[in-house]
Amino acid sequence: MGKHRLEPMFNPQGVAVFGASERPGAVGTMVLTNLIEAGYTGAIVPVNPKHDTVQGLPCRPDLVHLDQPVDLAVIATPAESVPGILRQCGLAGVMSAVILSAGFGEGGGGTGNGKRLQRECLEIAQQFNIRLLGPNCLGIMRPGIGLNATFSHNQALPGNLALVSQSGALVTAVLDWAQSRGVGFSAIVSTGDAADLDFGDLLDYLALDPQTTGILLYIEGIRDARHFLTGLRAAARMKPVIVLKSARHAAGSRAAATHTGALIGGDDVFDAALTRAGVVRVERITQWFSAAQILASGLHLPGDQLLILTNGGGPGVMATDRAADLDVPLATLAPETIAALDQVLPPTWSHGNPVDIIGDATAERYADSVRLCLADPGVHMLIVMLTPQAMTDPTACARAVIEQAQKQTRPAKPVLVCWMGEGLVRAARDLFDAAGIPQFRSPETAVEALSYVLAHKRNQQVLMQTPGPLAPAAASDIEGARLILAAARSAGRRVLTTRESKAVLNAFHIPTTPTVLVRDADEAMLAAESLGFPVALKISAPALTHKTDVGGVRLNVRSVQTARQQVQEMLNTVRSAHPDVDIEGVTIERMAEVGHARELLIGVARDPVFGPVIAFGMGGVAVEVMRDRAMALPPLNAVLIDRLIQNTKAARMLGQFRDAPPVVAHGVERVLMRISELVCELPEVAAIDINPLLAGESGVIAVDARIELTERVSVLDRYAHLAIHPYPAHFVRSWTLDDGRTIMLRPIRPEDAEIEQQFVRGLSEETRYLRFMRVLDELSREMLVRFTQIDYDREMAFIALYTPPSGEEIEIGVTRYSLEPDGETAEFALVVADEWHGHGVGSHLLEALVDYARQRGVRELVGEVLLRNANMRKLCAGLGFTERLVGNDEDIVRISRRL
Structure with a gap:
C-alpha cells in the first residue's frame, strides 16, 4: 500500500x-x-x-x-x-x-x-x-511525536484516541478535561472552515492509522455527504467512531408539501446516515466525554447483560431506570451466584439485580460481591456504585474493587464505577484513574457510557452482516418511468398526477389500485360500473396535496347513483373553496381488498446535505399525529430494510394480532426494495408519498401516491444525488463461449457472500496460494464481509457467473481493485476457477475492471504477482501491463498499467 x-x-x-x-x-x-x-x-x-x-x-x-x-x-x-x-x-x-x-x-x-x-x-x-x-482553525496535534502545531494553551498526552472537531474552542475544552483524567490522544485536528481537507479525508487517514484505536468527531455541518460517509464507513469498519453534533433541531430537509417531508427533519436524516455508517452518536458534551473515557479504556464486551452493584437502594434504582430508557438489559443472577452471595452478605441484601449490599458495606464485602458477580457467566459487565456513608471507607472500598477487576482472566469483563459525592471520594477517584477503571459521578452517566459501547457493537453487527441471496425479481422499466417524468416536466409540472405517480410505481413493479380519471358526474357513472363496486372517489388536482383536508375523498361508494351524486358534490365543493386551483376531475378506483388491511406510509424526501432519504411507518390520515417513522438512506438491502421496519411501531402490526393474520410474507420488504431502486435510478424524483400502502394477508397495494420532481437534474453522474454510491446495476455484461455457454459479468454485491465462499473453497491449493500468497482454505467472516460489502465509490469487484441447467449461479472468476491512499492508484487482483482457465474469463474480467477504473478517475492500476504465476503475467502483458521486480524480493513482480 x-x-x-x-x-x-x-x-x-x-x-x-x-x-x-x-x-x-x-x-x-x-x-x-x-x-x-x-x-x-x-x-x-x-x-x-x-x-x-x-x-x-x-x-x-x-x-x-x-x-x-x-x-x-x-x-x-x-x-x-x-x-x-x-x-x-x-x-x-x-x-x-x-x-x-x-x-x-x-x-x-x-x-x-x-x-x-x-x-x-x-x-x-x-x-x-x-x-x-x-x-x-486551531491546528493539529500528534502527541506521540511531540507535534503540537496549535495555539492552544494545553498539551495533549499521548494515547490512542483521535479527535476531529469543527470547533477549536471545543478542542481546548476536551484537552482540559483529558489532562485531568489522564486520557491521551493519537491525533487532534481542528478543521476550521475546511476549504480543502474535510472529515472524509481525515477519517480516511485515521482509519488506517495504527496509533488510533477510536475516533471522536464534533460536527456542526457537512459539506460533501458522499465524501463524508465514504470516510466514515471506512473508519467505522476498523475502529469505534463516536459523534457529537450541534444544531440538532435545525429544520433541514423539512418540506411540508408532503406527509414524508412533514415528518422528516435534518437531524433525523443525520441520525439515519450515522446508523448506516455503523457509528454511535451522543447528544451532550458530558456524554461525549463519557464515551471518550470508555474508548480510552479499551473495554471488551463479551455480551450485553449488565449487573448493578450498590450500597444504596436509591442510586441502584436510578441506574436501573436509565438502563431501561436506553435498552440496556439487566443480567439475571444464577442461583449458584445468589447462594454464594448469601454467604457473604447480610440477609437483607436485595437478592437480585441491582445487587444492594447494604449501606454499611465494608471493603471486604465489596471485594467478595464483585468477585462473585464477575464469576457469573450471565453477567457481562458491571457497574459498582458507592454512596459515602458513616460506616463506609470509600478509599478502601475502591482498592478492593480495583483488585478484583484486575484479577480477572483475559479478556476481562468491563467494570465501571460510580463513587458519588466530592470531598470524601476524591482519593478513591484518583485511584480509579490511576488503575484505568472508568469512573463516573452519577449512576445515569455510568449507564449511558456503557450504552454507547453497546450501541457501537449493535451497529457494527448490522454493518458487518452478509445478507442472504436476493430473490429473483422482474426487471424494472426504468426508461418507461423516465418518459413519464419527462412528459410531466415538458408540460411545465413538477408534481405528477395520481395516475402518473401510480404508473411510475407500476414501472418498478409496486402494486397499485387501477385508476380512471373522469371529468364529470356522467363519466363517473360509467367508470364506477366498469370497475365494479365498492369504489373510492378522489379529487385530481396536483396542487392539492392532502385530498382529505379539502373534502376530496369518498370511500366505499356502492352504487352508480351515489357515485354520480358524490362526484358532482365533490367537484362543486372543491372548486368553490379553491377557485384558482386547476382541477382535472375525479379519479375512481376499485376499493383495495388485501384482507385485514394495515395502513402504512412509505415516502421519500430530499435532504439538502444527504440527498434522498426513505421513510417508513404507520400511515393514514393521522400520520403526522402518530409520527411513527423510521428513516434510512438508499440504497437499501434486505438487512437494512428489516432494521428500518423493526424501528417502527408499525412492525408490530405486520404480524398476527387479535383476529388478523400476518401480512403477506415479504410484501412490504419488496415494496421498500423497489422504492430504493426507484430513488437510485431516477434522480429526477424529489419526493414520494405512498399513503396509504395497504398491507394484509392477501397482498400489499399502494392506494394513493404522489411524486414530486426536482427543479433540475445533473446528467454528469447518474448517482450524484446519492450520499452512498449504489450497486452499479448498469455495469452488467455477458458473452457467449465457443461451446455456446453464456457467461455473465456483474459487480459483486453483499448477497454474493455464499457463492464467493464456495468459489474460494473450490479453488485448487495452488490457485489459492497464487492469489493470496499464503495458505488459505476459505475466507474468514471478516474477509468475506470485506470482499462482498464494498464501497462502490472507492473500490470495485466484478464476478463472472455461469448458470448451469440446474439454475443455480456459480461464480467462476473475480477481479477487484481498491483505491490506495494517494487517491489516484488502485491495487487490483484477479483469480479464475481452475476448470475455467483458457476460456477468456480472466481477460473479460480484467478488461471490465480497467474500463470501470478509468471511468472513476483512477490513473494507475498496480498489483503484485508471484514470479511463478506465468499465466497471470502473460494475461496482464497482453492487456498492456508492465512488470518489474519488487525490491530485493525475487519471488514477486509488480505489474502496473497507466490509465
Whole structure:
C-alpha cells in the first residue's frame, strides 16, 4: 500500500512556522512555544523576515534554499499574505499546510475579498499538490511525536484516541478535561472552515492509522455527504467512531408539501446516515466525554447483560431506570451466584439485580460481591456504585474493587464505577484513574457510557452482516418511468398526477389500485360500473396535496347513483373553496381488498446535505399525529430494510394480532426494495408519498401516491444525488463461449457472500496460494464481509457467473481493485476457477475492471504477482501491463498499467 496523502501532515520530518515571533499572546508565538515544549524532535524552522532568531532558534526570512526537510507549514500570518506563502511552500516542496489565519470569509459571511483569497489559496495548493487544513482553525496535534502545531494553551498526552472537531474552542475544552483524567490522544485536528481537507479525508487517514484505536468527531455541518460517509464507513469498519453534533433541531430537509417531508427533519436524516455508517452518536458534551473515557479504556464486551452493584437502594434504582430508557438489559443472577452471595452478605441484601449490599458495606464485602458477580457467566459487565456513608471507607472500598477487576482472566469483563459525592471520594477517584477503571459521578452517566459501547457493537453487527441471496425479481422499466417524468416536466409540472405517480410505481413493479380519471358526474357513472363496486372517489388536482383536508375523498361508494351524486358534490365543493386551483376531475378506483388491511406510509424526501432519504411507518390520515417513522438512506438491502421496519411501531402490526393474520410474507420488504431502486435510478424524483400502502394477508397495494420532481437534474453522474454510491446495476455484461455457454459479468454485491465462499473453497491449493500468497482454505467472516460489502465509490469487484441447467449461479472468476491512499492508484487482483482457465474469463474480467477504473478517475492500476504465476503475467502483458521486480524480493513482480 502506498503512502497516504496526509502522512506529511500527521508525521512531518520538519515544520516551518510562518509568523513565528516572541510577542506575548501572538498566535505565531504560541505555536512555536507549543512545538518546543511538546518535545517535537523534527526540524523546527521559524519563518519571519523581521527576526534573525526566535525563541532561541535561527529564524529564516523565507523557505528559499531550504536545507532542512520540511513537510508541514503552519501559517499564522494575515490572510492577504497566505497565497504568497503557499506558493513559496510549493516551490520548496512542502506537501502540507495548516492555515490558522482568519479573514477568509469564514462561516459563509465575511468580505468578497476573503472568499477570493480562499479560492486563490486552493488554486495554488492544487497546482503544487499541497493539502490544506483550515483556514481559521486551531491546528493539529500528534502527541506521540511531540507535534503540537496549535495555539492552544494545553498539551495533549499521548494515547490512542483521535479527535476531529469543527470547533477549536471545543478542542481546548476536551484537552482540559483529558489532562485531568489522564486520557491521551493519537491525533487532534481542528478543521476550521475546511476549504480543502474535510472529515472524509481525515477519517480516511485515521482509519488506517495504527496509533488510533477510536475516533471522536464534533460536527456542526457537512459539506460533501458522499465524501463524508465514504470516510466514515471506512473508519467505522476498523475502529469505534463516536459523534457529537450541534444544531440538532435545525429544520433541514423539512418540506411540508408532503406527509414524508412533514415528518422528516435534518437531524433525523443525520441520525439515519450515522446508523448506516455503523457509528454511535451522543447528544451532550458530558456524554461525549463519557464515551471518550470508555474508548480510552479499551473495554471488551463479551455480551450485553449488565449487573448493578450498590450500597444504596436509591442510586441502584436510578441506574436501573436509565438502563431501561436506553435498552440496556439487566443480567439475571444464577442461583449458584445468589447462594454464594448469601454467604457473604447480610440477609437483607436485595437478592437480585441491582445487587444492594447494604449501606454499611465494608471493603471486604465489596471485594467478595464483585468477585462473585464477575464469576457469573450471565453477567457481562458491571457497574459498582458507592454512596459515602458513616460506616463506609470509600478509599478502601475502591482498592478492593480495583483488585478484583484486575484479577480477572483475559479478556476481562468491563467494570465501571460510580463513587458519588466530592470531598470524601476524591482519593478513591484518583485511584480509579490511576488503575484505568472508568469512573463516573452519577449512576445515569455510568449507564449511558456503557450504552454507547453497546450501541457501537449493535451497529457494527448490522454493518458487518452478509445478507442472504436476493430473490429473483422482474426487471424494472426504468426508461418507461423516465418518459413519464419527462412528459410531466415538458408540460411545465413538477408534481405528477395520481395516475402518473401510480404508473411510475407500476414501472418498478409496486402494486397499485387501477385508476380512471373522469371529468364529470356522467363519466363517473360509467367508470364506477366498469370497475365494479365498492369504489373510492378522489379529487385530481396536483396542487392539492392532502385530498382529505379539502373534502376530496369518498370511500366505499356502492352504487352508480351515489357515485354520480358524490362526484358532482365533490367537484362543486372543491372548486368553490379553491377557485384558482386547476382541477382535472375525479379519479375512481376499485376499493383495495388485501384482507385485514394495515395502513402504512412509505415516502421519500430530499435532504439538502444527504440527498434522498426513505421513510417508513404507520400511515393514514393521522400520520403526522402518530409520527411513527423510521428513516434510512438508499440504497437499501434486505438487512437494512428489516432494521428500518423493526424501528417502527408499525412492525408490530405486520404480524398476527387479535383476529388478523400476518401480512403477506415479504410484501412490504419488496415494496421498500423497489422504492430504493426507484430513488437510485431516477434522480429526477424529489419526493414520494405512498399513503396509504395497504398491507394484509392477501397482498400489499399502494392506494394513493404522489411524486414530486426536482427543479433540475445533473446528467454528469447518474448517482450524484446519492450520499452512498449504489450497486452499479448498469455495469452488467455477458458473452457467449465457443461451446455456446453464456457467461455473465456483474459487480459483486453483499448477497454474493455464499457463492464467493464456495468459489474460494473450490479453488485448487495452488490457485489459492497464487492469489493470496499464503495458505488459505476459505475466507474468514471478516474477509468475506470485506470482499462482498464494498464501497462502490472507492473500490470495485466484478464476478463472472455461469448458470448451469440446474439454475443455480456459480461464480467462476473475480477481479477487484481498491483505491490506495494517494487517491489516484488502485491495487487490483484477479483469480479464475481452475476448470475455467483458457476460456477468456480472466481477460473479460480484467478488461471490465480497467474500463470501470478509468471511468472513476483512477490513473494507475498496480498489483503484485508471484514470479511463478506465468499465466497471470502473460494475461496482464497482453492487456498492456508492465512488470518489474519488487525490491530485493525475487519471488514477486509488480505489474502496473497507466490509465
